[in-house]
Amino acid sequence: MSYKTILCVISASQGDNDLKQALTLCEQNESHLAVQVLGIAAPPPVGTYAATVSETWAVERQADIERLSQRVKEVNEIIARAQVSADVDSVFVERTVVDDVVGRRARYADLAVIGADLRNNEDLRGPVLNGLFFHAQIPAMIFPDDRPMALVASNIMIAWDCRLEASRAVHEARPLLAAAGNVHVVMIDPEAGERADGEEPGADLATYLARLGAKVTVERVTSSGRSVAETLQRRAQDMQADLVVMGAYGHSRLRERIFGGVTRSMIEEPAVPVFMAR
Incomplete structure (x- = not known):
């Protein structure tokens, strides 16, 4: 028994640290890396001023979609330089359903790794972990800020x-x-x-x-x-x-x-x- 498919969830706005560590981890363990890149959609405007701000919201939404697309391109470029089997999935989603989206992807992984960048993201950390534990019921390994990812412990x-x-x-x-x-x-x-x-x-x-x-x-x-x-x-x-x-x-x-x-x-x-x- 081993962890043949490892999931790494990152946001479109975070850096490369979690991804690069997960790639190294998978290379060391001959595992496949599944990467899910999340773009978080701002909720649509409602209420009295909705009509006034809707145009601005639409422009910002399009910018967020383009930012996610660019981030996916960067992720694929990093993966291409690594000697690791990997796939990349991207989702533009409202924050309220992040747990369901992550859970659906996690059902096809053995283990998820939570690096320092995601762990310190208070907006996403909870929904991602809820998706892993409640929607997919797969284990997660959570790493402190000063620890590289590893699947060896003595x-x-x-x-x-x-x-x-x-x-x-x-x-x-x-x-x-x-x-x-x-x-x-x-x-x-x-x-x-x-x-x-x-x-x-x-x-x-x-x-x-x-x-x-x-x-x-x-x-x-x-x-x-x-x-x-x-x-x-x-x-x-x-x-x-x-x-x-x-x-x-x-x-x-x-x-x-x-x-x-x-x-x-x-x-x-x-x-x-x-x-x-x-």
Whole structure:
């Protein structure tokens, strides 16, 4: 099992960093790169002054379409200089349906990579991740600003809570886990019991991972009043993890949006690369 098709989503207005890193990643892993370039359409004018501004809106819309076309041309030129199998898809779309558009494209990929440029784009980051996790249900690898993209990790931390989302992440990350030197199963404030995290929390997962050939350590960590996200970030740094594997959106998206959550915190300020799935 490997990631033979990797998706990279970029906006028409962002630079080349994410694209170039994704090309290098695919070259290293002999993977096909699927690139989706998004042009975001401004909503049409409505209300009292709609007729007055409609001509200006039409001119700006045409300029945005031309900008997307030029960006696609630039992307194809960059790809042509690389020794990588790749295809480019471009879409001019309103922001409200970005998640659906990304999700439809992502159904034909094994993994999506989120580079620093897209991760720091607050307008697009959320819709793109929603498209990956909810419309396509493929995993995503999210990279901090200072980390090049890579699919090799020797010291992996799994944020484990026995939920379906965490289980999905572990299964999707099997190629990485099997190749890692050390795998740490970290549980925050686990509760022992048949209807909770098991009689010996983390033991069942450790047994499963050992069959993959992984060298596994189970750690049960007390949060001591800190948030789960902060506790995970600190533990990842303390153990010098190369990668964190975790489930995405264990709670509803509405609850995450209102109150924040582990998913949101780990995406916005990742200490190390994060592999997420739902």
